[in-house]
Amino acid sequence: MNNIEFLLSRHSSPRLVAPGPDPQQLETILQAGLTAPDHAGLKPFEFILAQDEGLARLGAIYVEAAKADGADEEVLKRAAQLPLRAPLVITVVAKVTEHPKVPSIEQHLSAGCALMQMQQMARALGLGGIWRTGSYATHPYVREALGVSGDDEIVGFLYLGTPATDGAAKRTTDPQPYTRSL
Numbered sequence: 650m651n652n653i654e655f656l657l658s659r660h661s662s663p664r665l666v667a668p669g670p671d672p673q674q675l676e677t678i679l680q681a682g683l684t685a686p687d688h689a690g691l692k693p694f695e696f697i698l699a700q701d702e703g704l705a706r707l708g709a710i711y712v713e714a715a716k717a718d719g720a721d722e723e724v725l726k727r728a729a730q731l732p733l734r735a736p737l738v739i740t741v742v743a744k745v746t747e748h749p750k751v752p753s754i755e756q757h758l759s760a761g762c763a764l765m766q767m768q769q770m771a772r773a774l775g776l777g778g779i780w781r782t783g784s785y786a787t788h789p790y791v792r793e794a795l796g797v798s799g800d801d802e803i804v805g806f807l808y809l810g811t812p813a814t815d816g817a818a819k820r821t822t823d824p825q826p827y828t829r830s831l
């Protein structure tokens with residue numbers, strides 16, 4: 650697959666199994682995150698890795714968040730299981746620094762780009778992933794437990810692993826309805 654085909658065939662892999670990235674692949678994935686466009690070189694992101702027991706720890710944070718909301722047993726059980734859907738979950742946090750020329754939205758966008766770069770690198774390495782958020786991404790308990798405060802935002806949970814099924818999503822190929830000229 651050439652570079653053009655690679656970019657045009659971008660897709661997520663919702664069903665992921667072991668193995669996840671090995672240590673060298675993980676390093677390469679994180680390096681890809683650091684290539685994100687970044688106004689003023691603020692590096693406005695943090696990558697929080699959860700694998701092995703870390704996945705259970707992330708699940709336990711979700712459970713506490715759900716308990717704080719008065720969730721029933723079924724929701725609590727699901728909360729614990731959510732991060733176990735992949736061998737690796739990278740929580741991508743936009744870490745916002747006050748800057749006269751770089752408003753927080755630009756820093757959030759930068760963190761989003763970092764997440765997508767990592768997802769794409771995972772594909773380039775023969776792995777797969779999916780960008781997820783859901784209510785826990787903005788939940789005050791989850792934010793606090795992960796050290797996210799102020800204008801910082803969890804821009805997503807990047808689930809990575811080996812795709813359980815191949816098959817790319819169908820892509821829209823006609824850009825015309827989304828395009829206009831001045």
Ligand SMILES: Cc1cc2nc3c(=O)[nH]c(=O)nc-3n(C[C@H](O)[C@H](O)[C@H](O)COP(=O)(O)O)c2cc1C
Pocket residue numbers: 659660661662779780781782783804805818
């Ligand atoms: C900011 C953001 C948050 C998302 N959150 C979720 C989510 O919580 N759950 C989910 O199934 N998909 C979520 N998605 C969508 C998937 O990442 C994915 O793009 C979608 O399933 C379409 O598949 P594709 O990427 O192969 O086109 C989110 C996407 C973005 C950009």
